[in-house]
Amino acid sequence: xxxxxxxxxxxxxxxxxxxxxxxxxxxxxxxxxxxxxxxxxxxxxxxxxxxxxxxxxxxxxxxxxxxxxxxxxxxxxxxxxxxxxxxxxxxxxxxxxxxxxxxxxxxxxxxxxxxxxxxxxxxxxxxxxxxxxxxxxxxxxxxxxxxxxxxxxxxxxxxxxxxxxxxxxxxxxxxxxxxxxxxxxxxxxxxxxxxxxxxxxxxxxxxxxxxxxxxxxxxxxxxxxxxxxxxxxxxxxxxxxxxxxxxxxxxxxxxxxxxxxxxxxxxxxxxxxxxxxxxxxxxxxxxxxxxxxxxxxxxxxxxxxxxxxxxxxxxxxxxxxxxxxxxxxxxxxxxxxxxxxxxxxxxxxxxxxxxxxxxxxxxxxxxxxxxxxxxxxxxxxxxxxxxxxxxxxxxxxxxxxxxxxxxxxxxxxxxxxxxxxxxxxxxxxxxxxxxxxxxxxxxxxxxxxxxxxxxxxxxxxxxxxxxxxxxxxxxxxxxxxxxxxxxxxxxxxxxxxxxxxxxxxxxxxxxxxxxxxxxxxxxxxxxxxxxxxxxxxxxxxxxxxxxxxxxxxxxxxxxxxxxxxxxxxxxxxxxxxxxxxxxxxxxxxxxxxxxxxxxxxxxxxxxxxxxxxxxxxxxxxxxxxxxxxxxxxxxxxxxxxxxxxxxxxxxxxxxxxxxxxxxxxxxxxxxxxxxxxxxxxxxxxxxxxxxxxxxxxxxxxxxxxxxxxxxxxxxxxxxxxxxxxxxxxxxxxxxxxxxxxxxxxxxxxxxxxxxxxxxxxxxxxxxxxxxxxxxxxxxxxxxxxxxxxxxxxxxxxxxxxxxxxxxxxxxxxxx
Ligand code: ATP
Ligand code: MG
Numbered sequence: 001x002x003x004x005x006x007x008x009x010x011x012x013x014x015x016x017x018x019x020x021x022x023x024x025x026x027x028x029x030x031x032x033x034x035x036x037x038x039x040x041x042x043x044x045x046x047x048x049x050x051x052x053x054x055x056x057x058x059x060x061x062x063x064x065x066x067x068x069x070x071x072x073x074x075x076x077x078x079x080x081x082x083x084x085x086x087x088x089x090x091x092x093x094x095x096x097x098x099x100x101x102x103x104x105x106x107x108x109x110x111x112x113x114x115x116x117x118x119x120x121x122x123x124x125x126x127x128x129x130x131x132x133x134x135x136x137x138x139x140x141x142x143x144x145x146x147x148x149x150x151x152x153x154x155x156x157x158x159x160x161x162x163x164x165x166x167x168x169x170x171x172x173x174x175x176x177x178x179x180x181x182x183x184x185x186x187x188x189x190x191x192x193x194x195x196x197x198x199x200x201x202x203x204x205x206x207x208x209x210x211x212x213x214x215x216x217x218x219x220x221x222x223x224x225x226x227x228x229x230x231x232x233x234x235x236x237x238x239x240x241x242x243x244x245x246x247x248x249x250x251x252x253x254x255x256x257x258x259x260x261x262x263x264x265x266x267x268x269x270x271x272x273x274x275x276x277x278x279x280x281x282x283x284x285x286x287x288x289x290x291x292x293x294x295x296x297x298x299x300x301x302x303x304x305x306x307x308x309x310x311x312x313x314x315x316x317x318x319x320x321x322x323x324x325x326x327x328x329x330x331x332x333x334x335x336x337x338x339x340x341x342x343x344x345x346x347x348x349x350x351x352x353x354x355x356x357x358x359x360x361x362x363x364x365x366x367x368x369x370x371x372x373x374x375x376x377x378x379x380x381x382x383x384x385x386x387x388x389x390x391x392x393x394x395x396x397x398x399x400x401x402x403x404x405x406x407x408x409x410x411x412x413x414x415x416x417x418x419x420x421x422x423x424x425x426x427x428x429x430x431x432x433x434x435x436x437x438x439x440x441x442x443x444x445x446x447x448x449x450x451x452x453x454x455x456x457x458x459x460x461x462x463x464x465x466x467x468x469x470x471x472x473x474x475x476x477x478x479x480x481x482x483x484x485x486x487x488x489x490x491x492x493x494x495x496x497x498x499x500x501x502x503x504x505x506x507x508x509x510x511x512x513x514x515x516x517x518x519x520x521x522x523x524x525x526x527x528x529x530x531x532x533x534x535x536x537x538x539x540x541x542x543x544x545x546x547x548x549x550x551x552x553x554x555x556x557x558x559x560x561x562x563x564x565x566x567x568x569x570x571x572x573x574x575x576x577x578x579x580x581x582x583x584x585x586x587x588x589x590x591x592x593x594x595x596x597x598x599x600x601x602x603x604x605x606x607x608x609x610x611x612x613x614x615x616x617x618x619x620x621x622x623x624x625x626x627x628x629x630x631x632x633x634x635x636x637x638x639x640x641x642x643x644x645x646x647x648x649x650x651x652x653x654x655x656x657x658x659x660x661x662x663x664x665x666x667x668x669x670x671x672x673x674x675x676x677x678x679x680x681x682x683x684x685x686x687x688x689x690x691x692x693x694x695x696x697x698x699x700x701x702x703x704x705x706x707x708x709x710x711x712x713x714x715x716x717x718x719x720x721x722x723x724x725x726x727x728x729x730x731x732x733x734x735x736x737x738x739x740x741x742x743x744x745x746x747x748x749x750x751x752x753x754x755x756x757x758x759x760x761x762x763x764x765x766x767x768x769x770x771x772x773x774x775x776x777x778x779x780x781x782x783x784x785x786x787x788x789x790x791x792x793x794x795x796x797x798x799x800x801x802x803x804x805x806x807x808x809x810x811x812x813x814x815x
Pocket of ligand 2: 507
């Protein structure tokens with residue numbers, strides 16, 4: 001997604017002043033062209049049907065056949081060879097016909113008598129005030145049927161403004177055709193193609209990085225699209241970014257009503273996306289409560305629990321009136337039955353679905369709450385808990401549902417319980433028969449085993465103690481590089497029976513206590529909360545693996561203990577505790593000057609390099625943050641809690657208080673939105689860590705200025721303006737120039753690590769070489785959640801931070 005569109009747009013615009021331009025004294029005549037400075041685009045007269053009709057348009061300069069991306073006089077062609085495009089006395093761009101009468105004008109309330117028109121290398125035709133350099137008008141704000149990279153569609157309800165695409169009438173007639181593409185102000189927004197005034201195609205609601213109605217846009221899809229809404233102020237922006245590795249790309253709404261993303265690989269145009277493509281994609285194909293099955297014949301089916309409104313019409317393939325409920329909901333009938341709990345409605349899950357239209361975003365923060373919320377509300381017909389969105393509910397009839405062969409979302413449909421019991425009964429009988437058979441087989445097998453064991457080693461029962469004994473001897477026999485198996489009483493003694501005074505801290509996986517073994521060795525004992533879903537055997541295997549990860553920048557695991565439900569991990573004790581205790585303490589922070597901080601950054605990078613690349617396990621940490629960086633007596637950093645995520649599965653790590661453990665500010669956008677984890681999400685967290693270490697400011701509590709900039713936006717602005725040297729923790733006092741240069745470079749690396757797209761972030765190997773050399777660094781783009789607060793742009797930052805808070809509850813360790 002390209003959240004930095006506005007910034008890029010502005011920088012690209014300003015960087016191209018001073019090239020050949022169109023002025024009052026040098027108008028553009030038929031046959032002449034104006035090129036953009038880098039030769040990417042060309043402006044001139046063209047005739048699409050080789051008649052005498054001439055239009056002023058913009059096209060890719062080096063591409064044949066010509067692809068027109070913008071037209072000025074769409075509705076009024078000129079035919080005279082003396083027509084020309086010039087600047088009027090009041091400063092607008094005007095097209096004059098042979099009689100020097102205006103045929104088209106850029107209009108608006110421009111009042112500058114000294115301006116020029118320039119074609120930029122982005123394909124944007126701009127009218128620039130010669131004195132102020134301000135843009136008085138730009139073609140990117142007046143789109144035709146095409147979006148070029150860095151353009152956007154938008155809506156602005158308070159100002160009653162919209163930026164939309166309008167198709168051509170035909171391939172040879174640029175006048176406005178019958179199709180329009182726009183984004184809706186629904187929350188979340190979706191893309192629409194309208195034919196006249198009726199909806200023709202719908203993208204499905206936007207889920208942070210993808211449209212839910214386009215299954216091809218799965219998590220691996222490199223999406224050049226981005227959407228940001230400011231719900232409070234009633235604005236929304238849908239942006240198109242530059243497609244990686246492709247010089248040229250565009251989105252076009254064709255005269256046939258199809259939206260196409262095309263990209264050029266130097267020789268050919270390749271279709272990156274096209275919609276609608278299948279008969280099911282046409283809006284409301286199967287009517288209310290009808291399901292259009294992409295691979296089905298007939299195309300339309302009624303949802304479970306529904307029947308065709310008119311059998312006859314349905315059979316003849318006229319599906320538009322859709323389906324009606326077979327059994328009334330208990331909610332709609334006898335409400336006392338509901339309160340007695342006898343006949344409450346139930347939900348039926350339909351998978352691989354394009355979420356129907358007319359959805360509403362509910363504020364429930366998990367699937368169960370979403371379920372209960374819908375159940376409680378009689379008018380709620382369905383709900384869906386979607387990654388990247390949250391809880392969507394439907395309070396009306398369900399329209400425009402498509403069943404994909406794969407991908408899509410799961411919709412839970414409200415039905416009378418009796419609609420489900422039939423199939424439930426069959427299911428129960430099947431399950432009972434299966435369970436009985438499995439039980440019998442197990443009994444027979446157990447008898448066989450028992451007889452065998454009685455024969456071999458005599459009758460014995462394996463007690464808890466000798467199970468642990470077995471593990472212990474197993475470990476000893478394997479010589480697991482110094483890993484010890486502790487008895488619970490040893491750790492109880494060492495930690496004064498897990499006394500409150502010994503507590504070092506509490507984290508998402510459990511509580512950490514300081515301990516002292518009888519030989520005087522100090523240890524840190526992590527008493528894990530009992531929510532690991534692993535069995536003892538898997539748990540032990542995991543520990544054995546992790547204990548083999550050894551590096552001087554990783555905290556050593558010394559041993560473990562399992563006693564019934566209790567699972568404890570024993571680590572080396574770090575006298576200086578965690579980095580946060582220094583960094584954010586007004587006094588202690590003075591102990592870590594820049595050279596020490598730089599050493600800590602490098603040490604963390606080395607530890608991460610080992611985890612990601614050099615270790616046999618290739619571990620993604622998933623929870624890098626200041627409290628997981630421990631410091632030894634020489635202030636060398638040690639990454640802790642690596643591999644812990646491996647031992648836990650699913651969404652198990654919300655702590656006892658029910659609060660969220662995963663730390664919001666450190667989470668890469670793709671993790672926060674979709675739960676996707678990779679080395680690159682660790683890199684993002686590492687980037688945040690770098691910025692915290694440099695500035696001495698905590699990501700979670702940092703807020704600057706009246707517009708409450710977060711740490712990333714503050715850093716970005718400061719780095720863009722002054723190179724970042726002044727970001728170094730002011731509490732450290734004066735710095736020499738070496739420190740400033742090093743710190744500036746680290747800010748630069750930090751910004752590269754927090755790039756919005758995972759692919760734009762360096763990997764740890766690259767980070768390592770950036771940290772240890774002085775070679776030129778790539779330029780970062782403005783990270784996510786960082787926006788100018790001007791005009792529409794502010795909506796981007798606003799919505800982005802909203803999005804984070806919406807997802808806050810779903811994000812936790814190990815998800
Ligand atoms: P998370 O569960 O996400 O790792 P956390 O790091 O805040 O969160 P714990 O890992 O449980 O929580 O650690 C709690 C605190 O205990 C840490 O902040 C640190 O100060 C302290 N601590 C943890 N391990 C050690 C250790 N080996 N030596 C000294 N102090 C430690
Ligand atoms: Mg920790």
